[in-house]
Amino acid sequence: MNKFFSKNLPMISFVSVPVLFLWHPNWLGFLGAQPNWSLFWLLPWSMIHGSINGLIFGLFLGLILDSITLESTFTQIPGLILCGVLFGKFKLKSDTLVSHFRYGLICSFGSFLCGTLNFLQILFKNFSDITFLFFIPSIQNILAEVFLTGFFAPLICSQLVRMFKFSKKKVQS
């Protein structure tokens, strides 16, 4: 049983991303926004397995998250694919402290990218009847999400990187 868990840790954590997304714990939120949970998983995965894997799992995550949300005005797939490819370009560093902060910075950037793409899609789709009032909550959402994602990324991503590396070793051995 332990062996099964240690080998399949990445997939088990992958399944937990939509669960966290649905759970939406308010006590972790800021201005009604939540951290971008999918990026916490995608960053370690892409860093270890490369851009192509990042692209594929970005697409998978996007498909799952889109299916559990109702909004048809935008999709999360382009943002997650882009992040998956981009995160794959970053290499793991041996310096623990620097890499901790790097996770935060990279995830913040990824969150900004995803948020901006969401916003642009909504803007494009509702271009005719959108009011300036719509911009305020959208920008607030992007900024709150960027802050929260950057804040939690060093904690979560470093643990996930360790877990994924361990799991990769187990699979190879």
Place this chain on the structure above:
Amino acid sequence: MLDIRRISNSRWWHKKKNWVFFGIFLFLVFVRLSKGSIYKDFYYFISKPFWPGQFQKEIILKSIDQESFIKLNLLQRDNIRLRDILSLQKSTNKDNISAAVISRKTGSWWRQIILNKGSIDGVEIGSSVVGPGGLIGRVSNTSLYTSSVTLITSPESRLGVWVDRIQINGLLVGLGNDYPSLILYSKDTDIKVGDFVSSSPASTLIPPNIPIGVVQSINETFNNSQKTAKISLLAKPHVIDWVQILKAKI
């Protein structure tokens, strides 16, 4: 002969009794000047246990409740009869389904809640969802055991509403924040802050007369042909745990 000085303790101010009288006199002057407020306040406290009070208040409140209940029943019956005559949409309590909120996304990009009742319990797409306070949203999607509700704060949501004071229909549009916008297609409407907004009797999407919110502010400078108002919702989806799904016959 020369000793004509009085004995010192015979002066009036040396007598304690005189000072007591003087004190009482001063107190009475104060009472007079304060127009008896101290007495009245004192009386307030000592008479409190003997007021017609709590028991009588309860009886009166109970009577008022009963009166309101009877009036409400009569009005409801009238309403149903009139709606039957006009062949308008109606909803009854028999069709309500109680459901718990199992997932809540009331901030960020999504404005939706997921309920623990699905198609197996008879929930249908398009049903209205109300919580304590009033309308929350409409069911947009159902699975076997869950149903997803688009909140009225969602940019996807567009509902016909009724402003009771000025007897006018408007369109309630979600903006992605906690305050949806009410659009009135007439610049001259006399909408005021505090006006009550409910679901429109003419709406084909939701049952009529469900409370929605009150006008919080009015935007005068939006458009020449429209007037918009910011609506504060009566039901708070970010704290509500239990809701009712109304199965409207459309």
